[in-house]
Amino acid sequence: MSTTPVVDIRDLKITFATDRGSVAAVSGVSLTVAPGEVLAIVGESGSGKTVTARTILGLLPSTATTEGAVLLSHRDGSEQLDVTKLKGSALRDVRGRDAAMVFQEPSSVLNPVFPVGWQIIEGLRSHTRMSRAEAKAKAVDVLRRVGIPDAEHRVDYYPHQFSGGQKQRIVIAQAVSLNPGLIIADEPTTALDVTVQAEILELLRRLPQEFGSSVVIITHNMGVVADLADRVAVMYDGEIVEQADVRTLFESPEHPYTRALLDAVPRVGGTRLRTHEPLDVDGTSAAFATPAVDPTATPVVEAKDLRIVYPGRLRQPGFTAVDGVDLVIRPGEVLGLVGESGSGKTTIGRAIAGLTPITDGSLQVLGVEMRGVKERTFRPVRKRIGFVFQDPATSFNPLLTIAQCVAEPLVVHGVAADPHDARARVDELMEAVQLPAAYGDRFPHELSGGQRQRASLARALALDPELLIADEPTSALDVSVQARVLDLFARLQAELGFACLFISHDLAVVDLLADRIAVLHRGVLVEEGTGDQVLGAPQHPYTQRLLASLPVPDPVEQAARREAWNQLRSS
Amino acid sequence: MTTTTAPVREPLYKRLPVVHQLRTSVGLQRGMLIAGLVLTALFVLTAIFAPLLAPYGYAQLRADGVPFGSQQPPSAAHLWGTTVGGYDVLSRVIWGARTALLVMLVAVVLSSIVGILLGLVSAYFGGWLDRTLVVVADAIYAFPSLLLAIVVAIVISGGQSSMWGGILAAAISITVVFIPQYFRVVRAEVVRIKAEAFVESARVIGASHTRIMTRHVLRNSTRTLPLIMTLNCSEAVLTLAGLGFLGFGIEPTSAAEWGYDLFKALSDVTSGIWWTSIFPGTAIVLTVLGVTLVGESLNDLADPRLRTRRAAAQLAGEVGTASVVPGGVLAAGPEGFEGLGAFEGPSDTPLAGPTAEDGADR
Structure with missing residues (x-):
């Protein structure tokens, strides 16, 4: 083994044949991964990071043309094989034995009709001569090592009997079961909640020591990089623009793109985008000045002991999504609602918008009681x-142009007779969200995600609303695009002064914008206060755990935080 | 093929259902589609220009006071001979196209309007209305369509078959059988579309149910309709012919009808008189074949797993085109799952999930 790299990518070029001609996805990438090393490949969507990593396992579709070499070491170090030249059974031999993959969405990677143990055994027995009993023993062992409690029994469980985090552990177990020299993890924690993410990252961290594997982790999350990686490769537009040791990269990024990327990452306790103090005289502050919220004003939204229950199937109890929540949003105030998946944050947003009926308690929206409200009222x-x-991809009718979509509220409420009539106002709105007016004639699929989300903002603001509900508006966007949308959001809020319920799972994003932050946990509001109160000195143990789980984009600070997190977890 | 209109978007005529498919098809699939379109066009033109094409009227028995005579073999005066009733076969086959076309139109218009409307309302509002309609639709599937057609024929015409009586009987029975099909297809699409974020966003905006249904939901759920319409057409022709063959058809004096002619030709076959049955029979077969070919091709072209694609055909050459069997095989195309998403106009939502190419493209 010694110093031969586990994988050695030399001048890799990948082109895809599409109906619109060939598209270069990767142009001239060279990378090596040393044994026991954790390499992070970061970049935004379309940068070619996934394609590069998939090449290592020969997982590219047949439309792809590959040039260059990907030399993968045999697990016992005896030989190096060029994966790009391998075919059929030779390629199958390499997969799983020399390198294995951990995918993004654990729920769709595991076959729902087979027990998880069966799926691990299948991989084991296709590579080694092993009896069924031996393979099962091995599967139990590997499940235990990735932290599945009671592995002897749960080896026969089906995927749906595990939580999302456990499923990802099982996928990792599947990958490490043959002790491959290299594990490729493609966005392994993107689909998971922060607290679960922290545990999976901890597991991935242990892989080099426990299983002797190198890890290539593909991610867009700089916090994950800071937490996990030894070395970082930054990809942009099919090329590696910078490669460095993780500390060096975060301390002194050399390439302008890396610097822009790092700057775009929101941090908890960083500079806020909105301020209630008047701007500095020289106007250097990046924040937008907004008038202070009047605490005596009639609230725009007032929830008292709000309960929302989704009815269950016949004779089964319903699911309580929101359980006794008290909330107030005053005019001009931005309330950030954070929580993990299933915490009920989206349900509250939908209830305020009248999309989900409320079960109990009271919810006043702009003076209307939502309990038992009629659509007509x-x-x-x-x-x-x-x-x-x-999701900006699905929130526009694909058959209407952007201008028609943005004009929809104006037409529906009789402000304009038809989309054509509303065009002047639409152009004004498009300008407000920094989109060229000509984009109005395009169809939604002709816009990028960030542009669509800005158009979505234009549509939401078309009637100059008093209240805006933003449900995870930036979670489907790249970091740099997210930064731009958030900036725009803060600017428009300062100009128009609407009240806002900003729903997000990302504490840092909420911290950027919100006047007050409310933390939801399993339908219960556990903590509420200003950003400094909630994120600076969290009172509730859940908030503390949530904060501690959040990886910060700074390797030195993150190492300290991980220590603290481990202590918090063990105590 | 160059156009003067906006370069970004194709002109409207190129995006029309059949034209669009014709342009994107290749190889055998294109051949099938073209053959179907030619047969269908022939049929439609014959129906429209029947008065010009037919040498005699459909109920004409004599020319210049001289009777045609019964069961005359093909001759210069009667190119395809005459029937046992003394009608000119050629004229009746040509006029028969008209009847068939009318049945198709009435059946398609009636069943699509009712089926789409019911499917839309049922799926959009859901609840007990939806459940009831689904059960009714299922129950209708259990009826043999011909039996239903006979009942309807008797109800409508009271056994006395006029031209419109026969046409309506066939059309309505087809309508009843096809409403559940439109209903199910539209319902399934609407249920899917209803959950899309853009429908929710229309609700949040405050759009009325009617507006959401027509502007946002309906327009997005009509992709598969052209296919069902073609199948509906061929089924309509077959039922009309079946009715005529069973004697519930249209009297020869009110309109020409292929099934009725076949019925009357039944006894001719044994006595070696071939021309009375071959021609109307062929007309039925070719009409149904043409329309079905169009429908099948549209089906294959709409399904990315069945569609052979230009780039694929070029790569694979002769072998690639020959490997596709009419009726659809497992031809995923040499490009496999990666070839699914790309291309298409604005009406097509991406079909493939997140793939490596997606990552590379954006």
Whole structure:
């Protein structure tokens, strides 16, 4: 073994044949991964990081043309094989034995109709001569080592009987079961909650020591990089623009793109985008000045002991998504609602928008009681509410142009007779969200994710609403695009002064924008206060855990935080 | 093929359902589609220009006071001979196209309007209405369509078959059978579309149910309809012919009808008189074949797993095109799963999930 790299990528070029001609996805990438090393490949969507990593396992579709070499070491170090030249059974031999992959979405990687143990055994027996009993013993062993409790029994469980984090552990167990020299993890924690992410990262961290594997982790999350990586390769537009030791990279990034990328990452306790103090005389502050919130003003939204239960199937109890929440949003105030998946944050947003009926308690939205409200009574109020959806790809009718989509609220509420009539206002709105007016004639699929989300913001603001509900508006976007959308958001809020419920799972994003932050945990509001109160000195253990789990984009600080997290976890 | 309009988007005529498919198809699939379109066009033109094409009227028995005579073999005066009733076979086959076309149109218009409307409302509002309609639709599947057609024929015409009586009987029975098909297809699409974020966003905006249904949901759920319409057409022709063959058809004096002619030709076959049955029979076969070919091709072209693609055909050459069997095989195309998403106009949502190419493209 010694110094031969586990994988050695030399001048790799990958081109895809598409209907619009050939597209270069990777142009001239050279990379090596040393034994026991954790290499992070970072970059935004479309930078070619996934394609590069998939080449190592020969997982490219047949439309791809590969040039260059990918030399993968045999597990016992006896030989190096060029994966790009391998075919059929030779390629199958390499997969799993020399390198294995951990995918992004654990729920879709595991076959739901087979027990998890069976799926691990399948991999084991296709590579080694092993009896069924031996393979099962090995599967139990590897499951235990990745931290599945009671592995002897749970080896026969089906994927749906495990939580998301456990499923990802099982996928990792599957990958390490043959002791490959290299584990490729493609966004392994993107689909997981922060607290679960921290545990999976801890597991991935241990892989080099416990299983002797090198790890290539593909991610867009700089916090994950800081937490896990020894070395970082930054990819941009199919090329590696910078490669450095993790500390060096974060301390003194050399390439302008790396610097821009690091600057775009929101940090908890960093500079806020909105301020209630008047701007500095020289105007250097990046924040937008907004008037202070009047604590005596009639609230725009007031929830008292709000309960929302989703009805269960016949004779089964319903699922309580929101359980006794008290909330107040005053005019001009931005309330950040954070929580993990299933915490009920989206349900609250939908209830305020009248999309989900409330079960118990009271919810006043712009003076209308939402409990048992009729659509007819609420319709006039909808005019005063804007909504920005999470996924910009699906929130536009694919058959209408952007201008028609943005004009929709104007037409529906009789402000304009038809989309054509509303065009002047639409152009104004497009300008407000920094989109060229000509984009109005494009169809949604012709815009990028960030542009679509800005158009979505334009649509939400078309009627000058008093209340805006933004449900994870930036979670589907790249970091640099997210930074731009958030900046725009803060600017528009300062200009128009609407109240806002900002729903997000990302503490750092919420901290950038919100006046007050409310933390939801399993339908219960566990903590509420200003950003400094909640994130600076969290009172509730859940908030503390949430904060400690959040990886910060700074390797030195993150190492200290990980220590603290480990202590918090063991105590 | 160059156009003067906006270069970004193709002109409207190129994006029309059949034209669009014709342009994107290659190889055998294109051949099938073209053959189907030619047969269908022939049929439609014959129907439209029947008065010009047919040498005699459909109910004409004599020319210049001289009777045609019964069961005359093909001759100069009667190119395809005459029937046992003394009608000119050629004229009746040509006029028969008209009847068939009318049945198709009435059946398609009626069943699509009712089926789409029911499917849309049922899926959009859901609840007990939806459940009831689904059960009713399932129950209708259990009826043999011909039996239903006979009942309807009797109800409508009281056994006295006029031209419109026969046409409506066939069309309505087809309608009843096809409403559940439109209903199910539209319902499934609407249920899917209803959950999309853009529908929710329309609700949040405060758009009325009617507006959401027509502007946002309906327009996005009509992709598969052209296919069902073609199948609907061929089924309509077959049922009309079946009715005529069973004697519930249209009297020869009210309109020409292929099934009725076949029925009357039944006894001719044993006595070696071939021309009375071959021609109307062939007309039925070719019409149904043409329409079905169009439908099948549209189906294959709409499904990315069945569609052979230009780039693929070029790569694989002769072998690639020959490996596709009509009716659809497992031809995923040499490009496999990666070839699924790319291309298409604005009406097509991406079909493949996140793939490596997606990552590379954006």
